[in-house]
Amino acid sequence: MGTWTNGGYTLYNNIWGSGAGTQTIWANSYSNWGVTANHPNTGGVKSYPNATRNVNRNLSALRTLTSSFNVTVPSSGAYATTYDIWANNHAYEIMLWMNKTGPVGPLGSLQTTASVGGHTWQIYRGSNGANEVFSFIRTSNTNSGSIDILAVMNWIRTQGWYGDVLIGDVQLGYEITSSAGGLNFTTNSYSVAFS
Template sequence: MRLIRLGVAVATTVLMIAATAVTTAAPAHAAVWWSSDRWGTWNSGGYTLYNNIWGSGFGAQTIWANSPHNWGVWADHPNTGGIKSYPNATRYIGRRVSQLGQVTSDFNVTVPTSGVAFTTAYDVWTTDHAHEIMLWMNRYGPVGPLGSFQTTASVGGHTWSIYRGSNGHNQVYSFIRTSNTHSGWVDVAAVVRWIRDRGWFGDVTIGDVQFGYEITSSAGGRDFVTNSFSVTG
């Protein structure tokens, strides 16, 4: 009887470990697609999802998607400095500012708020990758924007603290929302026109509109969930 009980205990422990491994490597809600590959990508409905573990000193990360509008990531990055990844969903626009028309986006996320360092952010690029516009919707932990403070302005449906600088490869315009939000709507075209009207760039062509999580640390494994997301325009 003792051996039987011992065998049952060992078997139970093994099953628990296996269950934990499955949970972290392939979330149960990843019904359509998931990837733990550093550069894993998936195309669906005019969007591309990227796992995008681009930094150094990174840990494990798995991206999953039920659709390009409902997706998320489990990330276990160490508590060290430097951005480790930017898992995101991307929609390509491909129009000049003068011909941009209406480009809007809505989002709803569930994210960890303690023991982490990250921002939930849009990343809008010109097609030549000379200009990058970041829209920080929320941020937690020791993270901050590149460049120097320029002004505070209300544009695109939000009030932002606005920074401008260069990372050595491209100009970066960081719009940091003055208070965190986990859901909302943003007028991307209005932000782009605001930058042009200040003379920071001309009639550039807007390419990718990305939305995701710029993660510096998430030790122990944390879930970042995009409940809904879309780009219109």
């Protein structure tokens, strides 16, 4: 796994799934980077190249937690462009799917559809065996925008799904299942801000 730290963020190439192909990462900065991935046309997530910002604050101690992003993604393959937010030392995983292509879907079962944090989502709840997963799947694909992550995290708390959790890493990247022949995923800009 290649890693690079820049501007308070860490980039991870993060090839982890079984049957993965090749994937190379490039970076000008934490906010401008990308991968060329050539993963076979088989099921199962192969990789999650991402840029990570560590927050390390309790939910109740945050006044703001926002992010903005702009990506260029392929029109083929099977993947999701998603935030991965970790809470309580990886006990909870909150995924915010901004776009998806091909036969990919979230864990668990559909709970509701809601507008929160500036977007409308189908919200799923499940487990991967190691941690609980809350997946917010945007009802239509977008390649850029901003999100009020704090509003999303507080919405989950109001459902009683967790309490005053410690928010750890906020990641943005590409959960790639297949990209046969080699496809390019580019982060044009990305930032996380909190206070």
